[in-house]
Amino acid sequence: MDFNTISVTNSKGQSVPLSDYNDKVLLIVNTASKCGFTPQYDGLEALYKEYQGMGLEIIAFPCNQFGKQEPGDNTAIQEFCSLTFNVTFPVMAKIEVNGDNTTPLYQYLKKAAPGVLGTQGIKWNFTKFLVSRDRKTVKRYAPKDKPEALKADIESMLNI
Template sequence: MEAITDFEVKAADGGAASLDTWRGKVLLIVNTASKCGFTPQYEGLEALHRKYGPQGFEVLAFPCNQFGAQEPGDAEEIANFCSLTYDVTFPVFAKIDVNGPHADPLFERLKADAPGLLGSKAIKWNFTKFLVDREGRTVERYAPATRPEAIAADIEKLL
């Protein structure tokens, strides 16, 4: 089975980005939005990134506008918001769909690997999080309401 790090995604500038760049790292992959009730989680995600980054951990953010049109901006607006509001230093990729006929293949795979409650595949809202181990296997899916700091112990186990 293909590792998560074998996927290619779209970078914020519209070009291709290979997740192979993060091969061998523990990853937390998150669909994000700038105008969501969960948006303050950027602060917790950045704290995890700074704390565990030196040990081989990385947060990867994928903006999504599918839930209440809460990510209306273009790539530059999203990057400015993340940087100026939350001092985000982890990668923020191009805006994508996570559900439906145009869902990004990475998220199709994450949803298949780690279904939600009662086996549901669809992502229910912004800030759904997927934890991936160093071998590129999806380990866990976390609901939008799960605060980043609540994931710290699971990250530590994988580091």
């Protein structure tokens, strides 16, 4: 599967080809509104403000597979992210990251950057994947890894 042939769905139900993000470093995160890691939205937004002009794009994918911590519909999720954390990066439609209904994007990411001991499953909300511009490098970060801890890797991929 080629990364740039994958499409995702935005919060309005429209298909968005990942090729729209060509020449961008991508930080892809599965998120939830009622998780202990939800305050990481602040850190993600800070990274977005700092690095978007240099070629970083952050894309959030709400997911309700972990502790049912994302129960809202796409409209409620958008409102929460905007009103609570002033999120300006794209928050896509709710997806599944594990199981039979795993989206093609997460099938790709889990294969490209397996977890500890080669496991492919996503363990919890706010697992992060950093994808280089050429799509050859995919790094995986645990939910407990705060967004600011990714700065060195982001800067390396942005060549700053």
